[in-house]
C-alpha cells in the first residue's frame with residue numbers, strides 16, 4: 038500500500054470505523070456537511086486510512102433529515118489502485134477530490150456544481166462570517182487561472198493560506214491546518230494535477 042498523507046486528526050478509534058466520508062468523527066451521527074460524492078467510493082480504496090476522523094461505524098450509519106443528492110466527480114467514482122496513485126497527476130487528482138477542491142472551485146456563480154462546464158473555473162461568491170470570498174479560477178489559464186503562478190505560490194496557498202499576491206486567504210481557503218501536515222510529494226502531486234486542468238475563462 039502506498040503511504041498517503043493523513044487528513045485531519047487521527048484517532049485510535051478509527052480502526053472500528055468504516056472508511057466513509059461525511060460525518061465529523063467516529064460515533065458522531067450528525068448529518069453530513071460534505072457531499073459524499075467526493076470521497077465515498079474513493080475512500081474504499083487503498084487510502085481508506087486517510088479518513089480516520091471522518092468516518093462512522095458501519096453498524097450506525099448517519100441519519101439524514103433530507104434526501105442526499107450529490108454528483109460524483111468525473112473519474113472519481115471508483116476506488117483508485119496503488120498503481121494509479123503512483124502517477125503524480127492521478128495521485129493529485131485523488132487527493133484533490135477527497136480534499137473537496139471542486140466542491141467550491143467547480144461551482145457555477147449560482148452555486149450549482151459545474152463539473153461539466155466549470156471544472157476549476159470558480160466565480161461563485163461565498164458569504165460567511167469572513168465577509169465575501171470569490172472562488173478563484175484554478176484552471177491552467179495563463180491570465181484568468183493559475184497558469185502564470187509558480188509552484189511555490191500555489192503551494193503556499195495550500196500550506197500557509199497565503200495567496201499568490203501575498204493576501205491572507207479567507208476562511209473557505211484557509212486550509213493550511215490540513216495541508217501543512219501533508220508530505221511534500223503529495224502537495225507536489227496536487228500542483229501537478231492543477232497544471233493539467235484545461236484552461237477556462
Ligand code: HEC
Pocket residue numbers: 132133136137138139140141142163170171172173175183191194199200201202205206207208209210227231
Ligand atoms: C470551501 C471552499 C473551497 C475549497 C474546498 C477549496 N477552495 Fe480554493 N479557494 C476558495 C476560495 C473562496 C478562494 C478565494 C479566497 C480568498 O480570496 O480569500 C480560493 C482560492 C484558491 C486559490 C487561489 C489563491 C490565490 O493565490 O489567489 C487556489 C490556488 C486554490 N484555492 C486551490 C484550491 C485547491 C487545490 C483546493 C483543494 C486542495 C481548494 N482550493 C479547495 C474556496 C475553496
